[in-house]
Amino acid sequence: MSTDTSASPLAHLTPEDIEDIGRELDAIRDEIYNDLGEEDAAYIRKVIAAQRGLELAGRGALLVSLFPPAWLAGTTMLSVAKILENMELGHNIMHGQWDWMRDPEIHSTTWEWDNVSSSDGWKHSHNFQHHTFTNVIGKDRDLGYTLLRIDPEQPWNPLHLLQPVTNTVLALFFEWGVAFYDLEIDEARAGKRPWSNVASDVKRLAKKATKQLTKDYVVWPALSGPSFIPAFLGNVTANAARNVWTHGVIFCGHFPDGVQTFDYDEEQLEAETRGEWYLRQLVGSANIDGSRLMHIMTGNLSYQIEHHLFPDLPSNRYAEVAPRVKDICERYDLPYVSGPLPQQYAQVLRKVVRMSFPGGGDASPAPTARGEVSEETAAVQARAARRRLRVVEDAA
Numbered sequence: 001m002s003t004d005t006s007a008s009p010l011a012h013l014t015p016e017d018i019e020d021i022g023r024e025l026d027a028i029r030d031e032i033y034n035d036l037g038e039e040d041a042a043y044i045r046k047v048i049a050a051q052r053g054l055e056l057a058g059r060g061a062l063l064v065s066l067f068p069p070a071w072l073a074g075t076t077m078l079s080v081a082k083i084l085e086n087m088e089l090g091h092n093i094m095h096g097q098w099d100w101m102r103d104p105e106i107h108s109t110t111w112e113w114d115n116v117s118s119s120d121g122w123k124h125s126h127n128f129q130h131h132t133f134t135n136v137i138g139k140d141r142d143l144g145y146t147l148l149r150i151d152p153e154q155p156w157n158p159l160h161l162l163q164p165v166t167n168t169v170l171a172l173f174f175e176w177g178v179a180f181y182d183l184e185i186d187e188a189r190a191g192k193r194p195w196s197n198v199a200s201d202v203k204r205l206a207k208k209a210t211k212q213l214t215k216d217y218v219v220w221p222a223l224s225g226p227s228f229i230p231a232f233l234g235n236v237t238a239n240a241a242r243n244v245w246t247h248g249v250i251f252c253g254h255f256p257d258g259v260q261t262f263d264y265d266e267e268q269l270e271a272e273t274r275g276e277w278y279l280r281q282l283v284g285s286a287n288i289d290g291s292r293l294m295h296i297m298t299g300n301l302s303y304q305i306e307h308h309l310f311p312d313l314p315s316n317r318y319a320e321v322a323p324r325v326k327d328i329c330e331r332y333d334l335p336y337v338s339g340p341l342p343q344q345y346a347q348v349l350r351k352v353v354r355m356s357f358p359g360g361g362d363a364s365p366a367p368t369a370r371g372e373v374s375e376e377t378a379a380v381q382a383r384a385a386r387r388r389l390r391v392v393e394d395a396a
Contacts, residue, residue: 009260009283009335017332022275028324029310032317033100041101043316047088047296048106055081058238059220065230074231078238080297083245085114087299088315094123097314115175116209121182121201131311135254135261135284136269142254143261145170145177146186150351151261152360163356167349174243179205245297249288252344253304255351256286258337281308282329287322287338294341295319305336 013021054077061074089106090113092098098106112119125141133139137153144150148167149160170177183201187193216235224231260283264272272280288294288302295302300315306322307315329336354360 010279012333013279018275018279019273020275021328021332022273022278024328025278025309025325026274028321029313032310032313032321036100036314036317040314040316041098041103044089044098044101044106044314047084051081051084051089054078054084062220062231062234063224063227065224065227065234071230071234075234075237078234079241082114082238082242083297086242086246087249087301088296089113089299090115090119091299091301092315094119095127096312099312114212115179116205116212117175117179117182118204118208121204122178125178125182125184127311131308133269134281134308135259136264136280137261139264139269141181141184141186145181147177147181148352149355150255152355153261153263154355156355156358160356164349164353167352171244171247172240174247175239179209248341248345249298249301251348252288252341253286253301253307254284256337256339256344256347257351258335259286260284278309279334281305282325283335283337284308285337286344287336288344289338289340292319305338 058074058077058079058081061070061077065071065074090111093106093111094108094113096108099108101107104110108123115122130140130142135143137143137151144154147170148163149156183198183205184193185198188195188198216239217232220235221228221232260280262280262284282305285304285308287305288298290298290302295318300318301307303315303318303322306313306318306325309325310318310321313321326336328334
């Protein structure tokens, strides 16, 4: 792997270790997938019913939102409904997590979410580009969403000095930021994408955005009659709350301290084994600690590590998978980055500010040749070997 240095958390692994880890993770995925059934189906149907009930009640309250208590209740319920729809429903359904049910209502090919981004554009940029090239500099465009510099290996330019402000604006209008990001205008400017494709995507975005704007800011406020203005503001607030929450969860899952990035070239990516892909997902993601309700409100993306390892497994199973992934990390001396939301978000904001200035890299030992390790790494290898031996002896 290209990060084979004494400072890398993967440097102590042998090729055999890597493939053993890959086989273990494959076995976990297969076991859970083969166990899916009615209990899982009941879970997602319950979430859909709750989300639709909250949206209906919230919009109903906003019809009489001239009364402040009705505005507060309606805006709160609509905010929660939009978060649930985007996180636990839209994101996960479009990953194909519920395709096994063969239900056309909640299938990845038919779901269209409550967002200005079209499902087709989002699935290309997220499901394919991000999950395939996770944290590979120059390949994973989600590293800063082409707006922010969040890794010292990314080129710096003077506009990055504004990125603390840029990040704030991006959080408030996150659905729009993602929508324009999906157009890949930067790729067209670099000559890597035909402008005709951009034009086609712009038409698709315009159609979807018009539908969303009409629904939230024209039709529902108009139905409110004399409550038009407070209902309009309630929709604005709900969308902003959903955007800020989504931005925070996603950034905490990808950019806090301890998350690794990779400087791979095309040849290395093509030669990457299943085990190496798993390891890149594992050390390139971070979890958020919290309650069951918090996990549901994040779409279980608080288990970002497990989601990156198994993006097509239903999200309600990540809590069950997490201890087994932690066990693998402990046995092989691998990091498992996790922490409470305030801590993770503070680290993200600190990184956004630090990377707005030139440099930002930490001093690290010089790389060793492939196959060679430093004394420190050799010691880690020895500890890992002793730990695995103890596990085998205990099992025997």
